[in-house]
Amino acid sequence: MKSVEQHTLDLLGLVATPEATELDLLQAHGTVLAEPVTSPVSLPGFDNSAMDGYAVHAADLAGATAEAPARLPVVADIPAGDPEPAAIRPGLCARIMTGAPVPAGADAVVPVEWTDGGEVEVRIDRPTAPGSFVRRRGEDVSEGETVLRAGARVGAGEMGVLAAVGRRTVPVLPRPRVVVLSTGEELVEPGRPLGPGQIYESNSYMIAAAAKEEGCEVHRHGFVGDDPAEVWDTLEGLLVRADVVITTGGVSMGAYDVVKEVLTRQGTVEFTQVAVQPGKPQGFGTIGPDRTPIITLPGNPVSAFVSFQLFVRPVLRALRGLAPDPLPSVRARLTTPVSSPLGRRSYLRAVVAGAAGPDAVPEVSPAVRQGSHQLSALADANGLLVVPEEVTEVPAGALAEVLLLPGR
Numbered sequence: 001m002k003s004v005e006q007h008t009l010d011l012l013g014l015v016a017t018p019e020a021t022e023l024d025l026l027q028a029h030g031t032v033l034a035e036p037v038t039s040p041v042s043l044p045g046f047d048n049s050a051m052d053g054y055a056v057h058a059a060d061l062a063g064a065t066a067e068a069p070a071r072l073p074v075v076a077d078i079p080a081g082d083p084e085p086a087a088i089r090p091g092l093c094a095r096i097m098t099g100a101p102v103p104a105g106a107d108a109v110v111p112v113e114w115t116d117g118g119e120v121e122v123r124i125d126r127p128t129a130p131g132s133f134v135r136r137r138g139e140d141v142s143e144g145e146t147v148l149r150a151g152a153r154v155g156a157g158e159m160g161v162l163a164a165v166g167r168r169t170v171p172v173l174p175r176p177r178v179v180v181l182s183t184g185e186e187l188v189e190p191g192r193p194l195g196p197g198q199i200y201e202s203n204s205y206m207i208a209a210a211a212k213e214e215g216c217e218v219h220r221h222g223f224v225g226d227d228p229a230e231v232w233d234t235l236e237g238l239l240v241r242a243d244v245v246i247t248t249g250g251v252s253m254g255a256y257d258v259v260k261e262v263l264t265r266q267g268t269v270e271f272t273q274v275a276v277q278p279g280k281p282q283g284f285g286t287i288g289p290d291r292t293p294i295i296t297l298p299g300n301p302v303s304a305f306v307s308f309q310l311f312v313r314p315v316l317r318a319l320r321g322l323a324p325d326p327l328p329s330v331r332a333r334l335t336t337p338v339s340s341p342l343g344r345r346s347y348l349r350a351v352v353a354g355a356a357g358p359d360a361v362p363e364v365s366p367a368v369r370q371g372s373h374q375l376s377a378l379a380d381a382n383g384l385l386v387v388p389e390e391v392t393e394v395p396a397g398a399l400a401e402v403l404l405l406p407g408r
């Protein structure tokens, strides 16, 4: 059987260098920058007030005290957005609001709390220093400065920076378009009545959600039955929508394992067994005239979920222009013993609970129901407990590696 590492590397071999495109600022959220972004403006763009108060000449306040306050005539009122406030001569001052341009002549701002709030004449009860409460032009970003590097993920903070430097469109690597298709004659759409031998289709919903959580644009096609012609026609019809196709089901040894049957005939998809539990039967390759990458996950729901996290997630990250890193992991202490088949690396759904204190080790509790058909524990799990290939029993109290599931 193939190792988890080798299979991950083989899948990454499917990824071509993503092509950059220019997207509107709002649509760029969650994508990765294709080029560095430089600022065409300085931030702040002009010297402006950090406080609601009075723009003054600092020298006019020398020696001011509560008993002998400085008294200055207020000659102007400067709100934020004032295009060109008149210059302030020595001995005078202007009322000024936060973000308003500091007028020529003035060299400091005094917060209103240090004054009597006068509108015709103001009393100021303490001295100040030049530059006080003035936000200088360019002190955050200077014109021409690089504000975001190529490869940066556009999150909320980056959105703020892009808008603040006036970008309307951004050069990014677009979200990969992922098509999800499940197979199985027994499947029924949730919400419909179930017949004998039938089950609700859950894989396509689960995998579509997981791909969305990885920043992809997902087309969930739903499912098709176990008819080879129907499977092939459906796949062909979906290719125009896909940078990558993910199927679930029909890849094991069964007589009706239709994905394997159909794609083996095409000769461009390889089916293999990976030394992992769950998720042993796997397939990957390309289909169609544009050699669209396809990853065929096993049908057991937990197998599909775990294979997505181990094998598909790095591919989607690479397609987005991110490093194809595996899930982050922690070392945690097992609360109950676990067992695992020899020769396969097990990934057990588990709950990791935070450690108290700086030296405390987190605890990990594996779910009781670990069958690859037993979905229920997916609902609470925030981690996948790893049991190495050569280990069959791990006692309670032992330290183990736990992969942290995204978004939990």
Ligand SMILES: Nc1nc2c(c(=O)[nH]1)N[C@H]1C(S)=C(S)[C@@H](COP(=O)(O)OP(=O)(O)OC[C@H]3O[C@@H](n4cnc5c(N)ncnc54)[C@H](O)[C@@H]3O)O[C@H]1N2
Residues within 6 Å of the ligand: 182, 183, 184, 186, 187, 199, 200, 201, 202, 203, 204, 223, 248, 249, 250, 251, 252, 253, 254, 257, 278, 279, 280, 281, 297, 298, 299, 300, 301, 303, 372, 373
């Ligand atoms: N003789 C052998 N049988 C099996 C082997 C094996 O090595 N030898 N491997 C087992 C393992 S491990 C797995 S994993 C599964 C993989 O099965 P397939 O990929 O062929 O998937 P199906 O046969 O279509 O379905 C398996 C199972 O999952 C349910 N299923 C499928 N699709 C969905 C869906 N969209 N939503 C919900 N549930 C789904 C399906 O009803 C079956 O119960 O093969 C083992 N067998």
Ligand code: MOO
Residues within 6 Å of the ligand: 276, 277, 278, 279, 280, 281, 298, 300, 303, 372, 373
């Ligand atoms: O490898 Mo299968 O994924 O156990 O159920």
Ligand SMILES: [Mg+2]
Residues within 6 Å of the ligand: 249, 250, 251, 252, 253, 254, 256, 257, 299
């Ligand atoms: Mg099967």
